[in-house]
Amino acid sequence: MIELRSDTFTLPTKEMLEVIPTAVLGDDVYGEDPTVKELETLAARMLGKDAAILMPSGTMANLASLMAHCPRGSKVLVGDETDIYIYEAGGAVVCGGIMYEPIPTQSDGRLRIADLEKAFPDDASDPQFALPSLICLENPHNRKGGRVLPLDYLAEVKAFSESKHLPLHMDAARIFNAALALDVPVSEIAQHADSLQFCLSKGLSAPIGSMVLGSERFIEKVYRIRKMLGGGMRQAGVIAAPALFSLTNMVNRLADDHANARRLAEGLNKVEGIECNVDEVETNMVFFRIVDPRFTWQTFVRSAFHEGVHVAELGHGRIRAVTHSGITERDIDCALDIIGRVMRSGPMDLCQDS
Structure with missing residues (x-):
């Protein structure tokens, strides 16, 4: 995960x-x-x-x-x-x-x-x-x-x-x-x-x-x-x-988190159905919205979790992703691949899957 x-x-x-x-x-x-x-x-x-x-x-x-x-x-x-x-x-x-x-x-x-x-x-x-x-x-x-x-x-x-x-x-x-x-x-x-x-x-x-x-x-x-x-x-x-x-x-290594957040935001900005303002990413947080009408934020979060990416909503339907010492550049690229796949496939029927 x-x-x-x-x-x-x-x-x-x-x-x-x-x-x-x-x-x-x-x-x-x-x-x-x-x-x-x-x-x-x-x-x-x-x-x-x-x-x-x-x-x-x-x-x-x-x-x-x-x-x-x-x-x-x-x-x-x-x-x-x-x-x-x-x-x-x-x-x-x-x-x-x-x-x-x-x-x-x-x-x-x-x-x-x-x-x-x-x-x-x-x-x-x-x-x-x-x-x-x-x-x-x-x-x-x-x-x-x-x-x-x-x-x-x-x-x-x-x-x-x-x-x-x-x-x-x-x-x-x-x-x-x-x-x-x-x-x-x-x-x-x-x-x-x-x-x-x-x-x-x-x-x-x-x-x-x-x-x-x-x-x-x-x-x-x-x-x-x-x-x-x-x-x-x-x-x-x-x-x-x-x-x-x-x-x-551990203070100096925070720069890695900021770079990974920027990398994530730039990648999300290229995914169809996601709205992410890269210019607003200043630290280790990335906020984005799901604008694809097939999804609610709830179905996106559940679908992403099922595929191995854990994010959460944090007010007004916005989804937050936070980078930290447990997240590598490779994790960011993997997360972007998963999120892209989720958005292309549409929300999963997780009730049936469970």
Whole structure:
């Protein structure tokens, strides 16, 4: 099976697994796991932040960050197509008493300043209104095709947030992909956010974990919230050791994923019945539509899976394919052959086949 549903399906390398048994361990709830501390120090240094904390997941990382920034009864301004708003189970509302204010998301992942401005009440002293306490950006933007927010736009939003005396949080799960696409150090992106989270278990291919970064005071608040949410881990060096390997050895190879995504998009663009905009492929994601009237997206996904290619729909009938360390150039060519064959043959009668 050629697995293209997500880069969360990456498997740790042999070298990652080999560093786990030799990791020096301690109790991280007490702040005494040296391997975790080494990982946190490295992550903070790479992204140019004062401090970092290891989290079990990106969902908890974002949730703890929002709760650290936002008082109960306030609202967070977040894109209506972002992962925080759609895919994280409303955690800020349930756990933090924080209201989401969905802002229209542009085709390239931006939130327009004019739309952010509309979320502020004309009279902030009116007790009827929940007041904004945080602005969130997603970069790269998942549901907008892995698009990368330009640095000048990030600076613009940061200036706006400062003018409103609000912090800016960045859901930067794939920030190393964004840095590669912009050809800048990852710290160039991170400098525009007061806090951010990135995932270790996506393109970086570590088995578990995400990082939250920000000021020392902010990370102290996240530390307490992580414990409250059940994310305090004991000998977490077994997680941190392969993550350390990822940060030191797996970042540069993301270029292979970007090249493979481009190769896939260019191939899909030539398949009759498929609509794919190659110019929108900036990182390791390819979005496409099935326009052949014989297919629905469901029948295409099922037919492709039956032939050995696993993709999935990700909003509005669009199909997403994500390249990663488990996908080679040969896999891309094989996937294109299979998809071409599926489109020529038409949808399979899988009910009868089963």
